[in-house]
Amino acid sequence: MSIIESFRIALRALSANKLRSILTMLGIIIGVGAVIALMSVGQGVQQMVTEQLQSAGSNLLIILPGKLSDAQPGGGTQRRPANPLTNGDWRAINDPLLTPDLIAAVPEVDGYADVSHGKTTLRLNVTGTNDVFPNVRNYAVQEGRWISPEDIAGQARVVILGSKVAEELFAPGDFPLDQTIRINGIPFRVIAVMEEKGGGGFGSFDNYVFVPFTTAQQRLFPYLRSPRGEPTLSLILAKVVSEDRLDEATAQIENLLRQRHNITFLNEDDFSVINQADILDIFGSIIGVMNLFLGGVAAISLLVGGIGIMNIMLVSVTERTREIGLRKAVGAKRRHILTQFLVEAMVLSLLGGILGMILGFIGAQAIASLSEDLQSVVTLDAILLATGVSTVVGLVFGIFPALRASQLHPIDALRYE
Known part of the structure; x- marks a missing residue:
């Protein structure tokens, strides 16, 4: 058969x-x-x-408070207790004399807040940052202008909307620029709408709003303080001059933060410096x-x-x-x-x-x-x-x-x- x-x-x-x-x-x-x-x-x-990582650039470093431990059973990672990152840490990292292999460093203050306009209220991630954020993250303004040094110095109540946030807060044909929205009840003037970035539900900037980081620290999230009462940062982004200088730039940042945080060679770092490959891992x-x-x-x-x-x-x-x-x-x-x-x-x-x-x-x-x-x-x-x-x-x-x-x-x- x-x-x-x-x-x-x-x-x-x-x-x-x-x-x-x-x-x-x-x-x-x-x-x-x-x-x-x-x-x-x-x-x-x-x-x-x-x-998404490729669009952000392969020469980007992320500095986080707390030490990411080695892989845990089951393949996960665990962040150990953190010594907060402060504005002083960012200024030191941004100093070209201390970190010559960096183009720029960007502070970030992240938190969730109620963003409202008219009868619409959204629970969104609010990111406080500085004037060079678009250059570091390869993110462009579609309409309006980005945050200026004057906005940062004056803790200005200005806000920039991600593309999807603008669509949800404003009706078609309603021009967002110079209109007032409220973040946790505080009035902010819209100064820009960002280009569509993409990324869906996995942390897309299209669903974010951006304010000066000093405004975020003092007006929106004043409770984010170090034990000594200093305003803290959620993370610091650092753009390296080229991908082949990532290791050198990482070493410069690690040595600098160890000195600032008084960490001896016997103690473990209370911060983490990761690159795009680490995120993929x-x-x-x-x-x-x-x-x-x-x-x-x-x-x-x-x-x-x-x-x-x-x-x-x-x-x-x-x-x-x-x-x-x-x-x-x-x-x-x-x-x-x-x-x-x-x-x-x-x-x-x-x-x-x-x-x-x-x-x-x-x-x-x-x-x-x-x-x-x-x-x-x-x-x-x-x-x-x-x-x-x-x-x-x-x-x-x-x-x-x-x-x-x-x-x-x-x-x-x-x-x-």
């Missing part, structure tokens, strides 16, 4: 019990669907994060944890599906005992019976795999639709993995029923009632 004929017999046997076949394939469908959705969304997230760790969890769910589903296939094939062997005896009586060899039932198990598993791939594609698209900039990326590796897993599950869990069928004695099988 040829393999093609075995496939035909397998399809006829499965179509004769459609509901039973579908229920049997359910575990395979869920398992393969989870694998496809997981790999597609994970690849899409990684691609989106990489594009952190995201990779997060995605790795997700993969581990969802991979476990998929493995359990595939195991359940495989056991279901084995059980249903054993039932099929019992139901078709007389058929097996008749075929052996007219000359069928053990290998023919073995091949037939093994092919049936693999067809059942492969059909479940195909349906699972379709379900996975739909699920990945549904997840990606939650963010405008997130795309599900279906790779050939994902398809080959799903196909291979389905085949192996059918083969492994189909062997025992197939062997049992092939070992039936024709006389005993024909007598079976």
